[in-house]
Amino acid sequence: MAESVIDVIDLKRIYRTDHVETHALAGVDLTVRRGEYVAVTGPSGCGKSTLMAILGLLDDSSAGQYRLAGQDVANLRERDRASFRNRHIGFVFQAFNLIGDLTVAENVGLPLIYRGGIGKAARDERVAAILSEIGIVHRAQHYPAQLSGGQQQRVAIARALVTEPDIILADEPTGNLDSRSGEAVMELLEDLNTRKGATILMVTHDLHFARRARRVVRLSDGQVVDEGFGEAVVALHPEDDDRTGAV
Template sequence: MNEAAPVIDVRGLTKVYRTEEVETHALTGIELSIQPGEYIAAMGPSGCGKTTLLSILGLLETPSGGEYQISGTPVETLNAGERARMRNRHIGFVFQAFNLIGDLTVEENVELPLIYRGGIPRNNRRERVRAVLDEMGMSHRLRHYPGQLSGGQQQRVAIARALVGEPSILLADEPTGNLDSKSGEAVMELLAGLHERGATIFMVTHDPHYAHFAKRLIRLIDGQIVDDAETSETTFEAGLATH
């Protein structure tokens, strides 16, 4: 394990959804520390809290309890604006459904995080966008709209958008879920390549095959981390058993 200051440090994190009749414990006592350069996969059955955990780590939702720090900064008490800025600065998202904005071109979609960061001249933004898209092999589709791209291409654009702001960590939520196996494999190769070049990645997946691309695997059941180990220590069969 890397001993440097953690990108993400979570202590005793809980998340409870309340309605008038039901109190639902989505996460209970989560302890998680992610060091720079780590590639972590989170696995578990449907409804175990994987996506909730990712949403909280990505500051899309607020925890009900516990402590949470990003690069040493406590984030529980931040207001919505500060959380948005923190998200923009430190976190890059890759979603299962790509979540590209249909009315914007590939270039405009990738440019969005830089626009929200503010203070970056347009030319610099566009230069950066083209560089990242080039890296993803998508620079020839700059002017296309998401509707004109295949699923694999859309996900590469989504990864480009996640990377363009040079975040501290990439949070990927089932990044291959909407892709065929070939495209899925390509995306996973891409993420592995990014990790090789030093990117920190936290990926939620329920596919043991793709989980194997990560270096560390945590397992969630009923909102609790039941296992946290290097992927080499985890048996493939066990992953399949939980699927």
């Protein structure tokens, strides 16, 4: 059995405002093994985005254990957390999060600059290889505003891959795309998983795309209530297909 990249045990996240407690996560157990493609689904407000933020080291848990690439990351200092995130996680966001005054190549190369210790020639070679791999090298010197939504998301995926992370976290990656562009992005993610062995954890409210993952984990009220083969889990919960984007 492949080694685990993510190990979560009894993960909890409680938000407190005045006298009100909101249990966004109420004891989540989750393991993602190297080479897996996992989709996280569930009704609006079930905790999908909260879980993704914690897994991406963008938020802290209130209780529980979280090991990423074999290391306990719960108590990392902020500076160490940023460095660890850069080495081990690639992000793909719904809103692309590209920098408008940087070219495609410059956007993709940013994580390598943040990492440090990599010369410009080596960075340029790595960026060109990734852009070629995802089929957008011909747009290397264009700016985000000159690209379609689907092309921008491809650039975002290239940026996520350029550091060769242990896992790609994709948060509603088709949420801002039309159906045709969404299908193209999903085909790219599937190809990266099956051909390159990329480990992918995707949060989505779109069951059409969720069923394409190898495994689906369904959340409800901050807990894992179902998981298994993608098509089987999706078929049991058609009510989760919330196209509003609320999570």
